[in-house]
Amino acid sequence: MQNSLKNAIESKILPTVDKPMRYMGGELNCVQKDLSTVSLHGVFCFPDLYDIGMSHFGLQILYHIVNKQENYALSRAFQVWTDAEKVMRDNGIPLYTLEYFTPVRDADWIGFTIQYELQYTNVVNMIDLAGISVLKESRTDNDPIIIAGGPCVSNPEPLSLFIDAFAAGDGEKTVLDICSTLDMLKKRGASRTEKLEALSKLPGVYVPSLHTYAAKGVFDVPDMSTIIKASKIPVLQSDNYPLKPIVPLMSVVHSRLPVEVMRGCTRGCRFCAAGTYYRPVRERDPDAIVESIRNGVRETGWKEIGLLSLSTADYSCLSPLLTLASDVVAENRTSLSLPSTRIDALTDEQLQQLDTVSPVSSMTIAPEAASIRLRKVINKDFSDDAIYATVDKLLAYNIQTLKLYFMIGLPTETDDDIEAMIAMVSSIAGRVRAVSKRRMVNVSVSPFSPKPHTPFQWEKMEDPALLLEKGRYIKSSLKHLKNVKVSYRDPDITLLETVMARGDRNVSRLIYDAWKAGARFDGWDEYFDIQKWREAAVRCSVDLSRYTDAIPVTQTLPWHMLSTGVSREFLVEEREKALALVSSGDCRNGPCLQCGVCGNDLLPLFQTSYIVPQKVMASTVSVKKETTEHHFTYRVHYEKGENLRFLGHIDMSNIIHRAFLMASVPLAFTQGFNRHARISFGPPLPLGAAGLNEAFDITTTCAYDVNLTEINRWLPKGLVLLTVEPLSGDMTSLNASIKAALYRFVPFNKAHLDGIVEKITTFTDADTVEISVEKNGLFTQKNIRKGVISLTVSGGDSFDAVVSIQDGATCKPSELIRALFEQGTLNDFLLSRIACFRKTGSNLVKV
Ligand code: SF4
Structure with missing residues (x-):
């Protein structure tokens, strides 16, 4: 099953969709266990594209925590873009895990993280694409338990038709509690109901099916005997952070090493949900943060380090941290970013430090x-x-x-x-x-x-x-x-966001109806369609204004079953202060405001008295100092295997760049604002082609014995450096010197070779072979005959072509296929580039 699913993915999805690497997995540091040896398999589902999900640090944390346990495996699945969804539905390919190419529905449990209300229809769509009943009451004992966490579950009701259990608060502890509970019950052969009842006893977990609900005022709300309090961890322990974060093979929204600095915010902005959900502030020790940076750079090769929190400028030890981190940044030629920062909170000294370390x-x-x-x-x-x-x-x-x-x-x-x-x-x-x-x-x-x-x-x-x-x-x-x-x-996007955020169980019906009518990716401008939602609201008899109008303070709220820890009384008081134009202080600098979050085992944790060691202070002085560099150039030959043939050229060059950094090769960098390592590649491979003997040149700052084994360690399976040799003399760029390439075409269906000898003869005997090519919407005729230097059958199962790459007369592999086969496309062939050539006189010489 696994192989046939993998084959279907490789033959149906990858050749036909935009950004195929979204659907391939195989990234550096992804964890692949033998599933037959683990007792519990969960899937972390992110209800948006891979590009966004892989930028979410919570995924990396939970992935690390669960996979660290020998008996458990956690794999990943993401919402697929609409092109891939169509291919999957047309070909009966279910949502699958990127680690194992197994159907998501075969897992024991599925965990969604929900960061944004407009991802709700994607949650429903992923469940359906997995082949699991969308409505939770229709699921059987054979279906995985579906759990959701993340800040949006502070009001779980709009998803209550689809999700079996909600876990509110910090996921670090809860995820292992969930695993051990489900593992134990699985071994006992427990029913779905027994599992849900056991989960409901865990801190921060709400199981909607265990509660009746009734109309109270304008909302339908669940009956609760006790309020569920979000689970919080008192300390951000270093053990919980991934030693080896997954490094995507493609560029994602935030292609950087994420390092959490603190959780929570004390500012108390009255509109901010994250400000209450993540309270209290828990800051990490600067030494631990720097250790995470040092280790993360070593294990990922990321060029940018993001210091994450709700407001990094508020971190108590920011100045010492910047001083400590600047050494690592300088050593590794990386940069530092503070993605979510109140600039007004930065001191002159900190701005100066940031400008020195990483000018923005x-x-x-x-x-x-x-x-x-x-x-x-x-x-x-x-x-x-x-x-x-x-x-x-x-x-x-x-x-x-x-x-x-x-x-x-x-x-x-x-x-x-x-x-x-x-x-x-x-x-x-x-x-x-x-x-x-x-x-x-x-x-x-x-x-x-x-x-x-x-x-x-x-x-x-x-x-x-x-x-x-x-x-x-x-x-x-x-x-x-x-x-x-x-x-x-x-504003219509905000309207829908508000309906989802403050919805009750009726909004669950609305989501179901809108999804059936085609709503997906509601947070994306190209798919957001308020009309679809207004029509769904009419069909479901849901009055949208009920969720956007002012709510009486006496009204029982749909989210009354859950507490973030911040008390209702505090929220009421803050509201009254807002209307009276009275500010509230910051418990970081002043007295506790009695918001209710802190208690015996949970207190704000600030790092207040850190002194930077003298040695570090001295070394950071030279961060921007340039040295006189003597440069040495090497040519490296490498292979890009079949499994990576859909990896784009820029992504591949980024991966190779990272691997050289991780292997501590002293690369030379360009000068200027956007410094980059001096690595230059030959002509890019066509997307979908493997490369058996490709080349790039690197420049180092000193004579260096390049150890390919050490660099290969950091490359994904399928990308292998083969040889390295020093270059001297003619330094014409590789790209400019390559004039021709030898491609091999192996058809997936042997019938494509019927009559190939005649086709090749007809082609080579002709003086001109014209095909129609499109550029910017205009079609012109292109003579590709001169671009094909030789065309021969090779062995019994393929044919080879040497094509010109530059010098005016060119022919792309896809153009040759169109000329030879009336209905053929490049997707019918396994394409490999076997060699590249430069010209010496009229001779072609292998590069
Ligand atoms: S309980 Fe007091 S110290 Fe704790 S987060 Fe609230 S206001 Fe700050």
Whole structure:
């Protein structure tokens, strides 16, 4: 079964879809166990594309924790793009695991992480594509248990028709509790019901089928005898972080080494769901973070390190951390990024440090509201002067783009607040223009969405038509400023997000109906279709405004069964303070505000007294210092195997680059802002072709005995460095020197070789062979005859062609196939490039 599924994936999906590497697995550091030796197999399902899922650090953490256990295996599956979904449904290929090419439905349990409300239809779609009943009550004892975690499960009700159990809070502990419970019950042959009952006894786990529900006020809500509290870990232990994070073979949204710095935020922005869900703050020790960086760079070869948290500038030991990390960054020629940072919280010293370690060209300031009055409402209580001072501070650096984030439709917002936003952007644009006419201000305007478990959970979402009017007004009011670009989010997207976020079980029916009507990828502009949802709402008799209108504070909320730890009383009090324009302090610097999260076993954990060792301080002085480099060039021959024939050229060159870094080869780098290693490749292989004897040149800063075995260790299966030799004399670039290539075509179906000798004779005897080629929508005739230097049958099962690659007369392998076979395409053949040639006089010489 496994092999036939793998064959179907390789022959049906990979040759026909965009970005085939999304569907192949086989990445560096992915874990493949012998499934017959493990007692429990789970699948981590991410309800969005591989490119996004593989940028999610939670996946890497849970993957590591479970796979560290000898008896358990955790594999991965992602929502497939619509092209792959069509191929899978047309050919009966079920959703499968990337580690084992086994059907997801064969696993013991499936765990979704849900980061965003507009991924809900993708969850439903993945369950269906896996061949599992979408509705949980129809599942049998043979089906896997489906569990969901992630911040969106703080209101699980909209997914309650589809998910068996929800796990709220930090996943580190809960995931192993779930595994051991299911493992024990599996061994006992327990029923599905018994498993769900046992799961419901674990901390933070909610099993909707165990509760009746009834209408209370405007919502249908579950009956609860006790409230379930999200599970939290008191300390972020280093053991829980992956020693060897998976490194995707293709570029993903965040192609960087993720390193968590702290969890939680004490700022208390009143609209922010993450701010309450991840409380309290737990900071990691700087030494442990640097160890994660050092180890991660060694095991992944990533060129960028992302220091992750909700607001890394708030990390207590940021300055010492930057000092410590700068050594690793300099040693490995990597860069450092602080992806989610309140720039206003960075000190001058920290900005200087960041600029030294990793200069960046854009920075973000998020005032969210432009008037001081409205900033008091949302508890982002800094002055206009503080914002302008931050702008001025940033402009002293080489920041080319300043990004500004604002919200519209916030509680109590008036026209004056919109005018204040226009005035603030105009003032900032003036400051930027005074420094440089080339620097830009990008303004992002998003509608406010009231989220569960926040002080604003009872507020209304403003009417989308009004929000649209405001967005347009802001944009048109700023359009005379040449250095300002304004974008505003479609308010209908926020409407749907709000319905999902504050929905009850009726929204579950709505999701089911909309999915059946074709809703998918609702968070993607190209697929978002509010009309589909409005029609579904009519069919399901669901009034959308019920979920966007203001909710009375006395109303029982659909998410009342779950507590993030932050008490309802605290949220009510914060709401009242917002309306009275009273700010709340920050428990990092001031007294505890009694939000309710902390208790005996859970306290905020700050790192306050770290002194950087003297040795490190001395060494960081030379981070940007350039040395005089003597360069040495080597030619490396390598093989790209059949299994990697859908790996694109840029992704492959990134993988090879990383492997050289991991093997500590002293690569020479280009100079300038975007420094990159000096590795130059020959002409790219066509996508779908293997390469048996490919080449690239590398330049090192010293004479170096390149150890290929050490580098091969870091390459994925199928990519092998074969030989290395020093180069001297003619240094014409490899790409420019290669003039021809020998390709071998092996048909998957031998019938393609019927009459091949005659076809080849007809081709080679002709003076011209014209085919129609398309460029930018225009079709022209191309004579490919001169591009084919030789064409011969090789053995009994293939034919070879030497084709010209450059010099005007060229022929691509796909063009040759079209000329030889009326209906044929390159997908009918296993294509390999066997050799590349340069020209010496009129002779072709192998490179
Ligand atoms: S309980 Fe107090 S110290 Fe703990 S997160 Fe809440 S406000 Fe901060």
